[in-house]
Amino acid sequence: MRRLLPLVLAVLVAALAVAAPARPVLAAADGTLAASSVTVGSELRFSYSTPRPSATNWVGLYTDPGNGPAGEAYVGPSTKWTYAASASGSGSLPTAGLAPGAYILYYLYNDGYTWLAQPVRIQLIAASGTLTLASATVTAGTPIQVTYTTSKPSGTNWIGLYHNPGNGPVNQAYVGQSERWVYTAGTSGSASLPTSGLTAGDYIVYYLYNDGYTWLAQPVTLRITGSGAPHFPTPAFTLRNAKVGVAYSATVGGLVQGNTAGLSFAKTSGPAWATVSSTGAVTGTPTAAGTATIGIRATTTAGTTDATVTVRVQAAALVPQLRALSWNLWHGGTVVSNGFEKELKFLLERDVDVVGIQENQDGAAQALATALGWSYFQNADTAVLSRYPITATTPTVAGSAVAARIDLGSRSLRLWNAHLGYTPYGPYDACFGHLTVQQLLDREASSGRTGQINDVIAAMAPDLAASASTPVLLTGDFNAPSHLDWTAANARCGYGAVPWPTSTAPANAGLTDSYRQAHPDPATSPGNTWSPVDKTFAGGYGYDSHKGEPEPQDRIDFVHYRGPLTVLSSDALWEGTPSQSDPSGNAWPSDHAAVLTVFAVS
DSSP states (O other): OOOBOBOEEEOSSOOOOOOOOOOSSOSOOOBEEEOOOEETTSOEEEEEEOSSOOTTOEEEEEETTTTSOTTSSOOSOOSEEEEOOSSEEEEEEOOTTOOSEEEEEEEESTTSOOBBBOOEEEEEEOOSEEEEESOSEEETTSOEEEEEEESSOOTTOEEEEEETTTTSOTTSSOOSOOSEEEEOOSSEEEEEEOOTTOOSEEEEEEEESTTSOOBSSOOEEEEEEOOSSOBOSSSEEEOOOEETTSOEEEEOTTOOBSOOTTOEEEEEEOOTTOEEOTTOEEEEOOOSSEEEEEEEEEEETTEEEEEEEEEEEESSOSOSEEEEEEEEOTGGGTSSTTHHHHHHHHHHHTTOOEEEEEOOGGGHHHHHHHHHTOEEEEOSSEEEEESSOEEEEEEEETTTEEEEEEEOSSSEEEEEEEEOOOSSOHHHHHHTTOOOHHHHHHHHHHHTHHHHHHHHHHHHHHHHHTTTTSOEEEEEEOSSOOTTTSBTTBOBTTBOOOOOHHHHHHHHTTOEEHHHHHSOOTTTOOOOOBOSSOOBOOOOTTOGGGTTSBOOOBOOEEEEEESSEEEEEEEEEOOSOOOSSOGGGOSSOOSSOEEEEEEEEO
């Protein structure tokens, strides 16, 4: 059963004007409430405000008529509920599993039943068709076969395949691109969706109306399995740290690649305290500090594969060292064949703790987090990925930047991650256009990057003020060089010092560039991140006459920090010798180098 408070609850979709039930009490509800009807299975979204905020104000959904607190007193349990703690905000209630029909939404005060707004009636509508899969599991490369029916035929009805969870239209509105799609005209029929090139994992299929995102049927989930022998991305890797005497939990359950039909796990060696479940959960309570080495075997119908897993058991601080990465994934890793597995391999082999991700296409961070058993927070372009729990998040600012609070045991960390505008590009303006320094700065402003970085720094202000106790990171692809690299002593393209705004703004806010702190001389340690792939200028940006010339190399990806951290090392990393002309076979799944900084946590 659930809660109540003064609220202005304005559903994020069109308001449904309805008469509220009669109230038998005289106390005024000092908020308002509005809501829209939704198709069963999608989320009921709302917004609210109240002059009486409380951490235990809540919104509850009841059958109408039914168990709702019509007399501002408990009658029976709600069907769904959620807290609405702020003076104003937004939220949602799931409707999966509920029957179509009439419902009523209440906004209630302080874990009780006093109204904060007039209740609103909601209709949960049954979908107008059916969607059926021939199989709930398919092997990558094998088409997904579907059949469908609808009472609302259209030549532009369509079926779309999305990662689950991911960019699917869960609220019957666009979130992100589908992985595959096909039109489905007529009142019934069959169709197929190709799976070639897709990574193994969980997906969901939607049947949608008239080139839009209104559901025609309940979505259906499926799993795509890999082909070939099962294998871990790398045979030896480290899981999150443990602490003596504290219950531990991690997982390897999502890491096996290849054919995973019938997948199960077993422990083959390791300390007595560690157990490995059939689903890949690694649990137990460590009894002594040190390095625990655990042998794990994964078995599928296609064979077995083994991994050696390390857990660092700490006696004091859970995370005495932090390995932080900034990584542009190059359209989510989709440009390079088997990019997802290559991303997993890199993260595991480099023992990464936290990642600021850019170009998070198709919810790549979510897929990585699911496989790794990590936490994540994402939008369509940027994400924070963490081996340790994310406890709070900051929604999108300055176009696409996001932030998260990460629990490191005895200390928290705030990680901000940004992806700034890419055009016009300063090194082209300098090396090809030979603009004056003032013209370069004017072009930076016109690109939007100057405003974006200033907005990010402004949003970070409370975290920067608290950084003495809670360290702060700012990672990102800034699409601009650093004033620490373009100096009088390190001439580039004939220029001396250039005060690039995207690097001076963080410095002025007290943030330190970790790579340049580890490598003070830009002449001997340039640390270029753009680009290990693009060595020849491909044209565009108004400089087609320079097509085929050497691509200006520069450092445009960063890990900045402020607070009780000490830089132990920082490196610009990639793997192999990436090809520009045929990148699909590259061992490195990105066109940027990643920046990995190792910190000692004070």
